[in-house]
Amino acid sequence: MAAPPAMKLHGMALSQNVLRVATVLNEKGIDFEIVQVSLLTGAHKHPDFLALNPFGQIPALQDGDEVLYESRAINRYIAEKYRTSGTDLLPAAPSAKMEVWLEVESKHFYPAAQPVVYELLIKPMLGLAPDQAVVDKHSADLAKVLDVYEAHLGKDGNKYLAGEQFTLADANHMCYLFSLCKTAQAGLVDSRPRVKAWWDEISARPAWVKTAAAIPFPPGGRLV
Structure with a gap:
């Protein structure tokens, strides 16, 4: 069975919000690639990126057909959907x-x-x-x-x-x-x-x- 495609994390690798998501992806042991979206060139305001995040802010995450933005919401999604992968970042009972x-x-x-x-x-x-x-x-x-x-x-x-x-x-x-x-x-x-x-x-x-x-x-x- 073929491995699922790596997630795509759109943004700049130096961005703190991109790093916030990369932190959780690495804790979960999930393969991902960073797709460069340069704030310095205004790429975050181009139509192709706005199709991923209409607010024009990085990061955006593509997980198959699922597209998410806002780093903290992305991290909650990863922690919940992939709870059994890598580190469990959620307590056993609601905390x-x-x-x-x-x-x-x-x-x-x-x-x-x-x-x-x-x-x-x-x-x-x-x-x-x-x-x-x-x-x-x-x-x-x-x-x-x-x-x-x-x-x-x-x-x-x-x-x-x-x-x-x-x-x-x-x-x-x-x-x-x-x-x-x-x-x-x-x-x-x-x-x-x-x-x-x-x-x-x-x-x-x-x-x-x-x-x-x-x-x-x-x-x-x-x-x-």
Whole structure:
């Protein structure tokens, strides 16, 4: 019996949202190919891509005849449809704790981390100068968010965000934690022992090591 065709993940391999999906695909052991859609050339606004995602944002995922967009929705789909493949990213019973931390990532962690990563990692690759005022504001916001994580992790059996099991809630954080730790604001993670221990644990996972190794950082740190 022929193997099913690899999934197609449309986007840029350096995109944090593409990395979020690649993280889960690798945890599930699912073959996929990244189909380049360059934001720099405006390919995400071309009709062929808009047919996949009418909002013109990356990523989009093709799984056979199924086409999905929005990285967090894609990850939930993968975790549920392919539950028996690779790592089970969903608790055995419905988990209110996991649902809470999925929301925390999208509503609190991401809005604070994204501007810091953009200013300190992405803009220099584009040949642009970071806006220090933006970095300072959002670093202060992120510090408050990570204080909550520090209090939560290690308490009541919380080795991971939803308890003793690595779940989708942890996986959805990894792309921005990784990129944050490559910036001058890595101390936001390193200075919090429980957050640092959590990050050290999840970033050592073989699936993440594979994901990180495939990130095509440009030579000389510049996007062209």
